[in-house]
Amino acid sequence: MKCLPAELISSLQSAKRVTVLTGAGLSAESGLPTFRGDGGLWKKYKAEDLASIDGFLKRPQVVWEWYEYRRSIYANARPNPGHLALVELEKFYPEFTLITQNTDGLHFAAGSENILELHGNIRRNRCHLCGKLYPEKVEPNGQVPPRCGCGGMLRPDVVWFGEALSPSILDAAWRAASQSELFFSIGTSALVQPAASLSLVAKRSGAVLVEINLEPTPLSFEVDYFLEGKASEWLFLIKEALQ
Numbered sequence: 001m002k003c004l005p006a007e008l009i010s011s012l013q014s015a016k017r018v019t020v021l022t023g024a025g026l027s028a029e030s031g032l033p034t035f036r037g038d039g040g041l042w043k044k045y046k047a048e049d050l051a052s053i054d055g056f057l058k059r060p061q062v063v064w065e066w067y068e069y070r071r072s073i074y075a076n077a078r079p080n081p082g083h084l085a086l087v088e089l090e091k092f093y094p095e096f097t098l099i100t101q102n103t104d105g106l107h108f109a110a111g112s113e114n115i116l117e118l119h120g121n122i123r124r125n126r127c128h129l130c131g132k133l134y135p136e137k138v139e140p141n142g143q144v145p146p147r148c149g150c151g152g153m154l155r156p157d158v159v160w161f162g163e164a165l166s167p168s169i170l171d172a173a174w175r176a177a178s179q180s181e182l183f184f185s186i187g188t189s190a191l192v193q194p195a196a197s198l199s200l201v202a203k204r205s206g207a208v209l210v211e212i213n214l215e216p217t218p219l220s221f222e223v224d225y226f227l228e229g230k231a232s233e234w235l236f237l238i239k240e241a242l243q
């Protein structure tokens with residue numbers, strides 16, 4: 001039977017500025033594959049071939065079709081109790097920032113508001129040349145990937161390996177991490193940079209650092225609390241502790 005440590009409950013109840021970083025593990029309970037766990041996307045495909053600039057420029061059609069396949073899986077995914085608990089936490093705290101590495105849009109769908117999508121959103125497309133944004137569903141106009149009016153190729157509006165994150169989004173994430181009293185790293189393998197550094201920025205700035213994961217990660221020896229198990233189960237207990 002899981003229960004929250006008493007000191008963590010008092011930190012939860014007294015905090016004013018809380019930041020949460022989520023990864024694919026939070027969406028696993030919505031049926032979406034993670035990247036590095038069993039059955040993960042990077043077990044079947046090579047990340048550098050499909051989620052990188054080089055991979056896209058080398059084989060744009062293959063990459064476009066792989067994202068169309070992923071979007072078909074994401075289309076049926078719904079927010080799970082872990083996403084919904086985070087919506088309640090946002091209502092409870094005066095200052096709450098939700099930083100996500102996930103590109104599935106499920107935090108928006110759940111009703112979270114102050115969201116920073118570090119790695120973009122697979123439910124949008126953009127022109128690789130001029131950056132113009134396009135909706136998820138675009139007319140194939142006979143070419144794969146479809147073309148923008150400027151002639152550029154469309155691609156999902158995500159951040160690929162080797163691409164820089166949006167400076168304004170990264171700035172806001174850095175600021176939230178450095179000002180938070182309580183920082184949660186939830187459902188992430190803490191391997192991808194610069195996202196993974198945000199937990200350490202929070203810790204170094206004096207935040208209480210909490211990790212929720214099925215198994216330890218490279219971050220685990222740095223945290224104040226490691227809550228082993230499913231994100232939705234721990235987030236339910238955290239939400240209850242705030243009622």
Ligand code: BV8
Pocket residue numbers: 022023024025026028029034035036037040051101102103119158159160161162163164165186187188189190191192193194212213214215217229230231232
């Ligand atoms: C950049 C979008 C610079 C696309 C993604 C060497 C050392 C350090 C860094 C680097 C290096 N070489 C290269 C780099 C930089 C590189 C990087 O970090 N590489 C790593 C892998 C070594 N980073 C970059 O390239 C970044 N850009 O650095 O730019 C730059 C500057 C200027 C100019 C040009 C360039 C860009 C990184 C973003 C890449 N894009 N995705 C897409 O989604 O298709 S990354 C991808 O990984 C996803 O976004 C995902 O969110 C992210 C992180 O993965 P996780 O979310 O953690 O998922 P994972 O499967 O790994 O783990 C799931 C966890 O959940 C597990 O721990 C599991 O136990 C747990 N879990 C499962 N179920 C549950 C659960 N936990 C709780 N409950 C459950 N039910």
Ligand code: ZN
Pocket residue numbers: 127128129130131132148149150151152
């Ligand atoms: Zn264009």
